[in-house]
Amino acid sequence: QGQLVESGGGSVQPGGSLRLSCAASGYTHSSNCMAWFRQAPGMEREWVGTGEGDGRTQYADFVKGRFTVSRHSRKLYLQMSSLKPEDTGMYFCAARFAPCPNIRTMTSSAFAFWGQGTQVTVSS
Numbered sequence: 162q163g164q165l166v167e168s169g170g171g172s173v174q175p176g177g178s179l180r181l182s183c184a185a186s187g188y189t190h191s192s193n194c195m196a197w198f199r200q201a202p203g204m205e206r207e208w209v210g211t212g213e214g215d216g217r218t219q220y221a222d223f224v225k226g227r228f229t230v231s232r233h234s235r236k237l238y239l240q241m242s243s244l245k246p247e248d249t250g251m252y253f254c255a256a257r258f259a260p261c262p263n264i265r266t267m268t269s270s271a272f273a274f275w276g277q278g279t280q281v282t283v284s285s
Contacts, residue, residue: 163187163274165254170279178242181279183254185235194261195237197230198269199281201250206269209252211261212237219264244283251278 169181183195197209210220212232220228229240237254255272262271 163256165256165274165276167252167254167276167279170252170281172282172284173244174285175245175283177244177283178240179244179281181239181241181252181254181281183237183239183276185237185254185256193259194257194272195232196255196261196267196272197237197239198253198255198272199248199250200253200278201247204250206253208267208269210239211267213261217261219261219267221267241281244281246283246285249281249283252281253278 164187165183165185167181167183173179194211194213196211198206199209200206208221210218210228210230212218212230218230227243231238254276256274257272
């Protein structure tokens with residue numbers, strides 16, 4: 162049974178930085194597409210960015226150069242800087258055994274495997 166485990170969340174002041182990590186284990190073959198999603202209380206889960214095994218990345222518009230996704234084999238990272246209070250939420254790692262979807266179809270339903278999430282709180 163495959164497993165995705167996130168780490169690195171925490172509390173930070175506005176303007177601060179955090180680095181999230183996601184480790185994939187137990188899969189019989191490499192996950193072709195890994196992604197970060199986030200969910201604020203009372204809100205729908207939204208896509209943040211993706212990283213493919215060949216190094217290609219894609220980002221949601223709201224990232225605007227503040228976040229960087231990187232991937233090394235079965236580990237996915239999310240470097241977040243210039244954090245804002247609206248970045249507060251649970252951040253989830255997701256994976257699928259297929260290439261990353263087109264941005265226009267980048268929804269949570271496109272991913273079959275999920276981690277438990279790591280909480281990010283941005284507050285002064």
